Amino acid sequence: MRLPGNIGAALRAAAAYSMPFAVWRRPGGTDFEAVISCGATARRAVFGAGTAQPFFALNRFDSPDANISDAIVADIVVQGSALRYRSGETYASEPLDDAQDRIARAAAESAAAQPLLRAGAGAERPQQTGEAAYRDLVARATAAIGDGAFRKVVTSRAEARPLAADHDLLALLEALAAKLPEAFVALVHLPGEGAWLVGTPESLLSVRNNRVSTVALAGTQWAKEDTAAGDVCWPDKIIEEQALVGSYIRRAFEAGGIHEFDERGPRTVRAANLVHLRSEFEADIARNPRAALDTLLRKLHPTSAVLGMPKEPAHSFLLENEGYERGYYTGFLGPVGLDGATDLYVNLRTAQIIGDTAYLYVGGGIVGDSRPEVEWEETVQKTKTVGSIF
Numbered sequence: 001m002r003l004p005g006n007i008g009a010a011l012r013a014a015a016a017y018s019m020p021f022a023v024w025r026r027p028g029g030t031d032f033e034a035v036i037s038c039g040a041t042a043r044r045a046v047f048g049a050g051t052a053q054p055f056f057a058l059n060r061f062d063s064p065d066a067n068i069s070d071a072i073v074a075d076i077v078v079q080g081s082a083l084r085y086r087s088g089e090t091y092a093s094e095p096l097d098d099a100q101d102r103i104a105r106a107a108a109e110s111a112a113a114q115p116l117l118r119a120g121a122g123a124e125r126p127q128q129t130g131e132a133a134y135r136d137l138v139a140r141a142t143a144a145i146g147d148g149a150f151r152k153v154v155t156s157r158a159e160a161r162p163l164a165a166d167h168d169l170l171a172l173l174e175a176l177a178a179k180l181p182e183a184f185v186a187l188v189h190l191p192g193e194g195a196w197l198v199g200t201p202e203s204l205l206s207v208r209n210n211r212v213s214t215v216a217l218a219g220t221q222w223a224k225e226d227t228a229a230g231d232v233c234w235p236d237k238i239i240e241e242q243a244l245v246g247s248y249i250r251r252a253f254e255a256g257g258i259h260e261f262d263e264r265g266p267r268t269v270r271a272a273n274l275v276h277l278r279s280e281f282e283a284d285i286a287r288n289p290r291a292a293l294d295t296l297l298r299k300l301h302p303t304s305a306v307l308g309m310p311k312e313p314a315h316s317f318l319l320e321n322e323g324y325e326r327g328y329y330t331g332f333l334g335p336v337g338l339d340g341a342t343d344l345y346v347n348l349r350t351a352q353i354i355g356d357t358a359y360l361y362v363g364g365g366i367v368g369d370s371r372p373e374v375e376w377e378e379t380v381q382k383t384k385t386v387g388s389i390f
């Protein structure tokens with residue numbers, strides 16, 4: 001899966017001019033889309049006032065308000081091989097100012113030699129957790145569950161991988177998109193700070209044509225490529241864990257004023273070498289005028305699939321015990337208000353690129369009878385697809 005030459009050239013030029021951008025391929029999609037901001041990243045409400053102009057949201061796990069996100073404002077929008085340029089509230093096919101013009105010229109001269117796209121080295125590097133420390137973290141989590149502190153907690157860790165001397169972030173994005181046809185695959189480039197390369201299987205919230213949808217995702221097994229999803233068996237404890245995530249989503253819909261919704265599943269879905277258990281929820285928001293999407297987003301983020309249950313005590317446990325900053329990992333990302341639709345995904349199966357190093361972030365849900373060695377292995381399995389492209 002290749003980026004059109006003119007778009008690759010436009011994105012490389014954006015990086016050279018220190019313009020933030022995000023480029024992504026939707027689940028099952030064949031084309032890349034992108035937004036480029038001609039200024040710095042901004043802060044925007046995802047739902048509510050001030051969202052007339054599209055942007056790409058990148059929000060942190062620990063964002064104080066889930067509805068207020070870091071934003072790459074769409075001064076230039078890319079779909080397929082076409083670029084459109086913002087003029088007030090609308091988009092034109094020709095550039096309208098100097099910054100847009102610089103990108104348009106780079107796209108037009110795409111036959112010229114292209115610099116490799118690299119990440120800045122300015123971001124703070126995450127503390128890594130080795131095998132012994134991670135097993136100990138899991139043991140502390142199961143002990144807290146045994147003491148009745150919470151039912152489930154999602155622990156995680158970061159792991160560094162050196163990048164090849166001749167690496168190129170756009171080539172890595174193309175490689176990841178080819179490996180993960182059913183995932184939301186994205187590269188978010190933040191000048192100076194680094195970049196995030198993501199291939200996530202989990203939708204957080206989508207809104208289009210007056211319909212809102214989300215998923216309850218839980219449980220992980222590593223399956224051979226040729227095992228059909230329908231042949232995977234799930235232990236009762238994972239079926240129960242996934243059902244708990246589903247009940248949380250039902251309550252979040254109710255809190256957002258959405259009382260009627262369709263629910264499908266659970267069924268087994270594949271994400272490269274892994275399978276998960278997933279249910280889908282969808283509601284008509286035109287029939288629910290009181291539906292408050294900002295309330296729904298605040299209830300859903302962080303989801304119990306990345307935090308635990310109940311959320312408050314699981315969160316306190318993580319702050320005290322996890323021992324590193326998750327940053328944008330287990331936050332959310334995706335296009336907001338683009339062609340009238342918003343599609344947010346949980347930032348999983350993700351790597352933060354800082355200079356010449358990729359930091360992989362991986363985690364897993366811990367319940368009362370979880371075993372530290374199995375949980376460590378689950379995180380190793382989760383590094384495999386993103387890790388294989390480096």
Ligand SMILES: C=C(O[C@H]1C=CC=C(C(=O)O)[C@@H]1O)C(=O)O
Binds near residue numbers: 202219304349366
């Ligand atoms: C926290 C992660 O996975 C979550 C999403 C799906 C299944 C999960 C699990 O089986 O534990 C986790 O809740 C991760 O991949 O880093």
